[in-house]
Amino acid sequence: MGTEFLKIKEADEAKEIIKNLFDELYPQKSINIPIEDSHDQVIFKDIDALMDLPPFNRSLMDGYAVKAEDTFGATDEAPKILKCIDSIEAGSFSEKTVKNRECIEISTGAPIPNGSDAIVMVEFTDRENENEKYDNIYILKSVAPNQDVALQGSDIKKDMLLLKEKTIISPDKIGVLAGQGIKEVEVFKKPKIGVISTGNELVMENESIEYGKIYDVNSYSIKNAAISNGAEGVSKGIVKDNYHELKTKIENSLKDSDIVVCSGGTSAGVGDVLRNVLEDIGEVILHGISVKPGKPTIIGKVGKKIVIGLPGNPVSALIIFYVFIIPNIRRIAGKPGESNAKVNVTLSKRIHSPKGRMHYSLVHIKEDLAYPIIKDSGAITSLAHADGYIKIPKNVELLDEGEKVTVTLFK
Known part of the structure; x- marks a missing residue:
């Protein structure tokens, strides 16, 4: 087992299989x-x-609560004189009612006292005696009803859609x-994604690196791609290309993860064991998609949870995760839309594409031009320079310079 691919699926068919499996196993749930x-x-x-909201008629200014009619005709030369009967700070209220030719001093945010229907800003008043708390107030400008008053419910009404x-x-x-x-x-409720990297060549960033070894990349890129699209991402560490180690790691990861994502161990080679593990503890739903990069992708089912096998090459792993998995994660998490934002730009140079397979090509965007990044799928600098990717249909062998293309952004 594990020496050949199952029947390879076209990209659209693979997307439908994966979507149906997610819909079956992961209904949307909520949490308070x-x-x-x-x-x-x-x-x-x-x-x-x-x-x-506001829950009461409130003052929008420091000043005096008045009956608007008592201010009509007021000017600097001919002020209206009102008797101040009380003072209200924000957070308190007055039990007094404003009558004709009366007013109440009021602070911003305080409730409007009964009998008043407008606020005269303090800038348009004078006091008869600055040392007296309650004295005559000279109104120097007329105001209209409800001026500088936030009416109850003017922002939000009870029972309206918030x-x-x-x-x-x-x-x-x-x-x-x-x-x-x-x-x-x-x-x-966010789906919890456990991320495992497999490979004898991998070491963690806090370990010393020896000849023939490389630092793990995929745990970080896949975990954070999941987080940025509405999931919880948890790194489960590195596993060697060993059947028993991988089997144990997947089984343990499934205990506290909704979905387990493995990178590496998916190709039909001697050192790749993920398919064997999945066949023994569950079932392989899909192995092999007619795309470049990412052909050896595996989708498995263990109990009522999905185990995803991505290619080991960082570019392949991230593109497959974005194209085939993230739309489903976003749906579970309730995130609007199926993927990251898209932009339409012009291709800066021609791209050759393998006929017969859907091709996803990384690009860098600068000044409305898409610059193809032509490197192998293991080149880390490809990810550093890439802003997103374009999709080239399987029957297209060439995109020429100057063509309009749609780029799916990584952010």
Whole structure:
């Protein structure tokens, strides 16, 4: 076993198989979390307002609460004189009612007292006696009804739609929730992705490197690609090309992960054992996709969870993860759209593509031009320079300089 591919699937057919498997095994779920922990989470269902905002008529300025009619005709030369009967700070209120030719001193944010319907800004008033708390106030400018008053419910009415489902919670949205006194919010439960790198040649970044060894790349790129698209990503470390080690690592990872992603160990070669492991502890659903790069991709099922085998080459692994896996992760996590943003740009030079296979080619974007990155799929600098990738259909052998192409961005 493990010496040949199963029947290779075309890209579109493989996408459909993978999507159906995700839909079968991973229905969308929700979890309630404190709003202080909700940044970048996705709202699971519509949230309605619990109360009016503002919850009372409030002053927008420091000044005096008045009956607007008492100010009509007021000027610097002919001020209106009102008796100040009380003072209100923000957070307090007055039990007094404003009558004709009366006013109440008020601070920004304080509730408008009964009987008043407008605010005269303090800049347009004079006091008869600055040393007296309650004295005559000279009104130097007329105001209209409701001037500088935020009416109850003028921002949000109780029971109106506050935040729509699938809204990504940002700092301003957290402020909206807090303003309603909401302590917890129901959000999409993030799928937990366990990431395993396989290969005798791999070492961790904190280990010394010897001749013939390379540092692990895929654990970091795949984990963070999962995180940036709505999942929790957890690195499960490196495993040698050893059947028993890989089997144990996958079984242990499945205990606390919803999905396990392995990179390496997928080709039909002597040192590649992932297919054998999956056949023994579960089943192989798909092995081999007619794409470049990434042909030896494996999709397996163990119990009610998916195990994904990506190619070991970093470029191949990341492209396959973005094209075939991330749209499904985003759907589970409630993230809007199926993938990262796309831009339409012009190709700076021609690209030759292998006929008969869907081809995904890395590009760098500069000044609305897409520059192809022509390096092998193990070249780390390809990832450093790439802004995204373009898709070349299997029946296209050449994209010429100057053609318009659509780039799927990595960010």
